Amino acid sequence: MLTADGTLPADIKAEILALAQEELHPQGASVAALQVVQSRFRWISTQHVKEVAQLLDMSPDALDGVATYFNLLFRKPVGKHVILLCDSVSCWVMGRDRLCAHLCKKLGIQPGETTADGAITLLPTVCLGHCDHAPALLADENLHGNLNTDTLDHLVDSLREKP
Template sequence: MKIVTDKTPKVDIHAILIPQEIDGIHHHIHHYPQPRAAVLDALKLVQKRNGWVDDAQVAAIAHMLSMPVADVEGVATFFNRIYRMPVGRHVILICDSIACYLNGYEALADAFKRELGIDYGQTTKDGRFTLLPICCLGNCDKGASVLIDEDTYGPVLPSEVGLLLEQYA
């Protein structure tokens, strides 16, 4: 029987992370009483480079914060804006909360899928867009709402989808 432990692996962080990421993580660590409290900041910082966080980067963050890889993975998979697989240059999040649902979510989602030629969880062939649902954008008074990268739009009508996507050419 093999015993599996959840120890932080020995990793060469300099082979995985760039100097700016290492410095940034050290900077965040000093803002908290416990290094592990900087885990979300570290994940967001590392994600900025490629748009997602791979397994080696998770292990490097775990090593830097002296915490188990499973704990970093738990944070990374809990937050829906940390991506653990490659995504397009622009991530489109369509709110499917009850407020947006009642204000045309289904028609809006169908319009995005039709315009992009993809379904939820997919990326366009040119790598430009990834389409994902999100449970709430906090923009309930302007539903149906969409978040593209860091830009919130709402209310968005299905007829406006093409023009909206042109802004991200």
Template sequence: MSIVEAQPALDPTERAEIRNLIGHYPTARAAAIDALKLVQQRRRYIGDNLLAEIAHLLGLPAAELDGLATFYNLIYRKPVGQTVILLCDSITCWITGRDHLAQHIERRIGIKPGETSADGRFTLLPIVCLGHCDHAPAMMANDVLHGNVDPATLDAMFDATPLP
């Protein structure tokens, strides 16, 4: 049983968009990740009830779709903050100061990797590699890639993100 409160059901527009996605693939199952991403883009995460609805539209068992959703680290199965910070955990980023950045985030907003700030503004997640090694240390804030990140970069982002 999930301890996360159920999200509102898919709306007719979301259902129609998922059905449209299915039409672009040879099988409904092939549209699974795109369907999850479509809903997550609007809802920020995929709760159990939404996962079950999406699975039904795709003609899949919910357990199979959950297996896909939990395999991909960019599908969020629990609530995340307004800004999701993916802090690269590659050897290159580690050598160039990634741990110092993680400590700065903890001091500044009080969260460790895997946590969301109390105000709901930020979630910090480690990611194996962002492929931006020539600009390490690197991070993504939502869908924006940042390179040569330093504490001042982080502070500017924290200061610019409004309260939810």
């Protein structure tokens, strides 16, 4: 349930406080707390960073540093599905730029953007640890490797069909 003013709902606050109590220092729950927020809202707003920071007894700037360090935590709104296309060296050698251009054309967006229907966001990412199957990407929580234009087309079509 969302609150009318966009602040964190009570159940999310309670979950974050419970996570903080499991840690020696509340700040130890930073990443887990931000994941809780993201799992509900799909991204982490500045308002939510401030609220979580207060719950964890830390400054909003310090928590924002955590949120922006991890590229699986989103500080801007994203689409229903997120494609993270690796841009590190093995994938680059194996043609990720050509695949990125293909994806951009199919989706009608550039990296960093979301499709007009809000279905898919395309983001670059550092190595996904799947170099032996380069080029690789992460679509939501699923890792895909040995990509080519056909597998990309199939992946995008299947994401669009998902609720």
